[in-house]
Amino acid sequence: MKELLRTTDPTKIALATLLLEGEGIPAFPMDVHMSVLEGSLGILPRRLMVRDEDLFMARAILAENGIAGEE
Template identity: 70%
Template sequence: MKELLRTTDPTVIAFATVLLEGEGIATFPLDVHMSILDGSLGILPQRLMVASQDHFRAAAIMRDNDIPTGL
């Protein structure tokens, strides 16, 4: 697993997930509920992970759609 995307915007995670799954790339969101557990208001970033063999293609899809990866 490799980290593809890190952001505090949940809409970016949702959009990236739909794009990648449309291309047949499985995604794994991490840290989705960490801000709630910490008591903060969405200031902790969420991460989107992909399989190592899909990382290069997934990163190209992010660039092609002007999605900043935050890395």
């Protein structure tokens, strides 16, 4: 698995996941439950992971839709 997106914005993770799944690329969000440790402040970034072989196409899909890879 490779990291595709790292952000503190949960809406970016949701949008990116939706776009990728619409193209048949499975995406796995990580660090989703870290808000419990941080006190729900939203300061710890969340990551979106994809399979190694899907990384190139996934980056192209996000770039095409104006979603940056890191924040």
